[in-house]
Structures are given as structure tokens and as C-alpha cells.
Amino acid sequence: MKKTHFIHPDYLELHKIREITKKNYSLALSEESKERITHCRSYLEKKLEESEAAFYGINTGFGSLYNVRISKSETEQLQHNLVMSHACGTGDEVPQDVVRLMLLLKIQSLSYGYSGIRTALVERLIYFYNQDILPVIYQQGSLGASGDLAPLAHLSLPLIGLGEVYYQDQKQPSAKVLESLAISPLRLQAKEGLAMLNGTQFSTAYAVWCMLQADSLFEMATHAAALSVDAFNCHWSPFEARLHQIRPHSGQQKVAADICELLRDSPLYQSEKEHVQDPYAFRCIPQVHGASWDALQYIKGVVMTEANSVTDNPNIFPDDDLILSGGNFHAQPIALVLDHLAIALAELGSISERRVYQLISGNRGLPAFLVRRPGINSGLMIPQYTAASIVSQNKQLCTPASIDSIVSSNGQEDHVSMAANAATKAYRVVENLERLLAIEWMTAAQALAFRRPLHTSPQLEKLIEKYRNLVPVLEEDRILSEDIHKTIRFIQSLEQKRSL
Numbered sequence: 001m002k003k004t005h006f007i008h009p010d011y012l013e014l015h016k017i018r019e020i021t022k023k024n025y026s027l028a029l030s031e032e033s034k035e036r037i038t039h040c041r042s043y044l045e046k047k048l049e050e051s052e053a054a055f056y057g058i059n060t061g062f063g064s065l066y067n068v069r070i071s072k073s074e075t076e077q078l079q080h081n082l083v084m085s086h087a088c089g090t091g092d093e094v095p096q097d098v099v100r101l102m103l104l105l106k107i108q109s110l111s112y113g114y115s116g117i118r119t120a121l122v123e124r125l126i127y128f129y130n131q132d133i134l135p136v137i138y139q140q141g142s143l144g145a146s147g148d149l150a151p152l153a154h155l156s157l158p159l160i161g162l163g164e165v166y167y168q169d170q171k172q173p174s175a176k177v178l179e180s181l182a183i184s185p186l187r188l189q190a191k192e193g194l195a196m197l198n199g200t201q202f203s204t205a206y207a208v209w210c211m212l213q214a215d216s217l218f219e220m221a222t223h224a225a226a227l228s229v230d231a232f233n234c235h236w237s238p239f240e241a242r243l244h245q246i247r248p249h250s251g252q253q254k255v256a257a258d259i260c261e262l263l264r265d266s267p268l269y270q271s272e273k274e275h276v277q278d279p280y281a282f283r284c285i286p287q288v289h290g291a292s293w294d295a296l297q298y299i300k301g302v303v304m305t306e307a308n309s310v311t312d313n314p315n316i317f318p319d320d321d322l323i324l325s326g327g328n329f330h331a332q333p334i335a336l337v338l339d340h341l342a343i344a345l346a347e348l349g350s351i352s353e354r355r356v357y358q359l360i361s362g363n364r365g366l367p368a369f370l371v372r373r374p375g376i377n378s379g380l381m382i383p384q385y386t387a388a389s390i391v392s393q394n395k396q397l398c399t400p401a402s403i404d405s406i407v408s409s410n411g412q413e414d415h416v417s418m419a420a421n422a423a424t425k426a427y428r429v430v431e432n433l434e435r436l437l438a439i440e441w442m443t444a445a446q447a448l449a450f451r452r453p454l455h456t457s458p459q460l461e462k463l464i465e466k467y468r469n470l471v472p473v474l475e476e477d478r479i480l481s482e483d484i485h486k487t488i489r490f491i492q493s494l495e496q497k498r499s500l
Helices: 014-022 033-051 072-086 096-109 117-128 151-162 172-182 194-198 201-231 239-245 251-261 285-307 333-359 380-396 419-449 458-468 482-500
Strands: 006-007 027-031 092-095 138-140 164-167 170-173 313-319 321-326
Touching: 006 285, 014 201, 014 285, 027 033, 027 117, 033 117, 033 313, 072 151, 072 194, 092 458, 096 117, 096 201, 117 151, 117 194, 117 313, 138 151, 138 419, 151 172, 151 194, 151 201, 164 172, 172 321, 201 251, 201 285, 201 333, 201 419, 239 251, 251 285, 285 333, 285 458, 333 380, 333 419, 380 419, 380 482, 419 458, 419 482, 458 482
Parallel strands: 006 027
Antiparallel strands: 092 138, 164 170, 313 321
């Protein structure tokens, strides 16, 4: 039987999101959240009944049409039209793991009771999440300023029986799925369409997904680096704690300590060295990896603040008798950290490729391209080409999106964040980093074979033993694309084990 996570106003931690998604929890509204939502909705309905004041997006048009008043009789049609007109997404579909996170984050944001929606709307979103009814959403269309409008419109379409969803592993019209489940489409009431479309849940869902992956990939980067250090017969001194006590960046200290722990009791690590210093890609692992670690800690804080925020507009404060129009939907905080995230992760991949290059270069007693008969065999020559290509692509993907802005809505929305573009770029950098670490692991494991009978540490040897059940030592040329893909699956199996 599934466990249930109750949506409530308390801070939702990243590790809890991992637990909810990985262990397939069901969602339910807590009593406190129900009371907050109901209280806010009751206030709004009373306010609209008693007041003739204009409230943006509730009884007015949207964007530059904010000065067009909408009659009470047209309020429902206004919300329905909003969702339809804004569903202008295009491009590739958003991955289903990200769609699930969008649902979770939108539910969380609406549950605080500042959005003026009915509990029925949130309960329908929860039903979609629990039944794995996933709206078809497209990656392109959001400027990341007045909320992630187009993606969130596609998230909203199935609520009113429009658009498409994935259900039971099939893409189907949402109307067909709702009919099969004997569910009527919702008739959106005042403010509800706007509450759904305003918000940063598209960009933030990507950011959360990237952070969940980054935690595991960073650990794998440390393991791959440690294996490379031993495979290249590197000196121990760059990881000695006293070095890092006099430059005490927390990430630098952490990485140095982790490398020492991974290589504890390694005969290779403790062996006499003929050389005095190693190339930067090995010697500066604590400094480079550590800087990325520090960046990730900052980024995590911003992302989780956003995940726990109310980001629609206007916001309703029933206890203060206020309806405030503002800009909480502007995704600049997420845009900046998504660009930062892409850069921090790309650097892990960049230095990883440099270690691959050194390992195949025929230095330190290793054969050229890590094969016994180079010439007739190319060995691991071309995986380094592949890694170099991916690193180059990452550099292109790291061009910041957050520094761009294009005026929209007749100048009403005159500065935008482009967080959505930052999000989809960061997603690709994460995928690329996994591939780069797989190539480094494959290369370092191959180099280690030429150090026998010496061994690395017991814990790394245990991983190598598991790895060799999937990918044998390269004795002569074979199709290495298959080895890379097997190595990626090996890394993913380790990530899955750690995340559970």
C-alpha cells in the first residue's frame, strides 16, 4: 500500500521531494491546508459580491488588457479562455518526471491559501498526481516573467477536459480519460485559471529535477575522480587536510576529505611516486569540484525557497482585507541559479574530460589509448573525442539565458527572466554530465587494469568488480558506444541505490 504525503504549509525539503517521487507516495491535503484554501476563497467570493473595485485578472483582462473590465456573468468564461489562449507551447515534450514535479509544486504553492482558488481545484490536481494522469506539456513558450504561462496552461488544459495526457503509458485526449474515469471537467471560477497559469512551477520543477540529479552525480564525480587519481598514479599531497585548512572553502575541504576516504587503504595511493606534481585536472580536484559543491549549496537554497513560495498574482490576504497585485511570478531568482547550476555542473564535466585525456596519453607507464596493441587497436582514443564534443556542447549550453529579455504584451511585460530557457538548458547539461562521468569511469577502470597486481582501495575495488560484470576489460577493439551506455546504466544503478 502506498504511503501518503500530506500537503501542508511546513517547509518542503529537497530530500522529502526525493522520497515522495522515488517511493511513489500518494498526496493528500492536510486539514490546515484545506482550512487556509477555504478561508481565502470565501473571502474572495464575498469581496467580489460586495465590491465593484477592479481586481487584476479576476474581473479584468490580462497583461496589457488589464484596463478592460469583465462582467460578473463573464467571469467563468474569462478563466476558461485564459487557459485555452495561453496554451501555445511547442517544441519537445517536457519529460514526465518533470511534469510530476510541476504538479507537486503547483499543489504546494496553491495550498498556502493566498491564491483564492477552491479546494476542488487542488483536489483535482492531487487526483491527477495520484492516478499518474500527466498532462502533455511542451518545452518552449515561457518567458519566465508573468509566470511560466504556456507550460502551465498545458498543465491546466486537462482540468477543463482539453489537451492531452499520458495515462496508463498512452498519450490520450484528456476528455477521453476523464470520461473513462467518470469525471466531469472542472468549470474554472474567478481567479482559478490565473492562479494556475501564474507561477514558476515549470522552471522550478526543472530546477528541482536538476538538483536531485546533481546530488547523485556530484558523488559519482568524486568516485570517478578518485579512481582516476589512482589509475594515473597521482601523489597524495594535494588532498592532505592541512592544505585545505589554510584555504577553508567548505566544498574544497569536503572534496579533499572525500577523496582521502575513498582512497584509504589503497596500495596504489600509498606507493612511492617518481614525480613531484600532477596535472591540474588531478591536483586541483578539491578546488574545482569544491567550488561546484559550494555553488550547489547556494543554488539548492534558492530553488527550495522558490519551491515553497506562492508565485501567482494577484495574492489575497483575507485576514488583512487585501488583494495585492505584484510580481511574485517573475522567475529571475530561478533563472540566475539555473544558469549558475549549468556552469557548476559543466565544470565537473570539463575537468573530467581532462583526466580522460591524461589517462589515454601514454604517460605514467600506461600504454597509449589504454590498449595492449595500439596501432592495430585504437583503444580508448575516440571516447575522449566523444567527451570533448560533449564538453564543447556544455560550454554552448552555459551561455546565460538570464541576461536576456524581450519585451512582450505591448510593453506591459517589459523585462522577463527567460528562466524556462535556462531550465531546459540546465537539464541537458545534467544529462551530458552523466555521460562524461561514464566515460571517465570507463577510462579509469581500463587504466587500472594496467596497474595490476597493485590495487586501489577496497571500496573502489568492490565497485570495479560489479562494473566488470557489465563491461569487461578492453583487450582489443570493440564497439565502445555499447560500453558507454552500459557504464551509464551502471552509474544510474548506483544513483538509484543511494537515492532510496
